[in-house]
Amino acid sequence: MSSETAGMKQVLEQRLSELESRLEKLKRDAAKEHSSDSSEQAQERENDEVVDAIGIETRDALAAVKAALLRIDQGRYGLCAQCGGDIAVNRLKAMPEATHCMDCAA
Numbered sequence: 001m002s003s004e005t006a007g008m009k010q011v012l013e014q015r016l017s018e019l020e021s022r023l024e025k026l027k028r029d030a031a032k033e034h035s036s037d038s039s040e041q042a043q044e045r046e047n048d049e050v051v052d053a054i055g056i057e058t059r060d061a062l063a064a065v066k067a068a069l070l071r072i073d074q075g076r077y078g079l080c081a082q083c084g085g086d087i088a089v090n091r092l093k094a095m096p097e098a099t100h101c102m103d104c105a106a
């Protein structure tokens with residue numbers, strides 16, 4: 001494993017634990033009992049919808065980070081899924097979970 005890949009692995013593992021704790025918090029918030037007051041209920045329903053959107057986004061991000069870590073384990077990290085070429089290091093630094101090189105992503 002190159003030192004660059006090792007560095008990206010650290011970044012990805014950090015991101016993985018952040019996303020997992022965010023998802024846990026969302027689940028806890030969603031499980032909270034709802035108030036019986038009707039105006040508060042309406043407000044809570046709105047909040048629930050926001051939580052749902054963030055939850056989906058978080059789960060998607062989590063899946064992408066896990067897939068990137070798997071590619072590192074398999075020695076395929078940093079290779080474009082479409083053309084098999086190297087993904088630029090600067091691109092990986094900006095987006096560690098990138099699966100495509102700049103050309104193929106465009």
Ligand SMILES: [Zn+2]
Nearest residue numbers: 080083101104
């Ligand atoms: Zn490509």
